[in-house]
Amino acid sequence: MTIRRLTSKDLSAYRAIWADGLMKVPTAFLFGAEEVRAIPNKDVEKMLEVNLTLGAFDDARRLVGFVSARRGGPQRMQHMADIGPLYVRSEAQGQGFGRALMDALLQQLATAGIQQVELCVDVENTGAQKLYHALGFHVFGRRPRSVLIDGDGRDxxxxxxxLDGTDLTRGA
Structure with missing residues (x-):
């Protein structure tokens, strides 16, 4: 297994795995398949340059998973980052790729001075929730109808x- 930052050289493989994820697990993504197909390559390359997107490669050097993080935009939010999406191809699940991606991402974010990270996860995605809990995440809220997929609200x-040792559970 190899974990590394994705670059514009990975564009085709990245778009392919993103499309795979949208087909197989549409609830794991903010964008819909039509929206993703409409994003020009130059914009996806810019996303790879600006956001921290790590890829997991199997022994055959095939991209089998990815995770992205975006640092807060305004100065007052530069201490935090949003994580997502995290996706691992179904045939590679259960082999530690998701955990390795998240471990590497959290380490790189901490090294970059990020103090806290946040993410959203579909309430029915218990596998991802189990991973996030094991990594030390905790639930601090529920967003009803966070996304609409085919007209159905998903929470x-x-x-x-x-990432800096602060207890964020106070008052929770």
């Missing part, structure tokens, strides 16, 4: 983790 849990 998300909002999860948070401190």
């Amino acid at each position: 998300d849990f909002l999860m948070i983790k401190a």
Whole structure:
């Protein structure tokens, strides 16, 4: 297994795995398949440059998973980052790729001075929730109808983790 940052050289593989994820687990993504197909390559390359997107490669050097994080935009939010999506191809699940991606991402974010990370996870995605809990995330809210997929509202849990040792559960 190899974990590394994705670059514009990975564009085709990244778009392919993103499309795979949208087909197989549409509830794991903010964008719909039509929206993703409409994003020009130059914009996806810019996303790879600006956001921290890590890829997991199997022994055959095939991209089998990815995770992204975006640092807060305004100065007052530069201490935090939003994580997502995290996706691992179904045939590679259960082999530690998701955990390795998240471990590497959290380490790089902490090294970059990020103090806390947040993510959203579909309330029915118990596998991802189990991973996030094991990594030290905790639920701090529920967003009803976070997304609409084919007209149906999907709820998300909002999860948070401190990277600097601060207890974020106070008052929770």
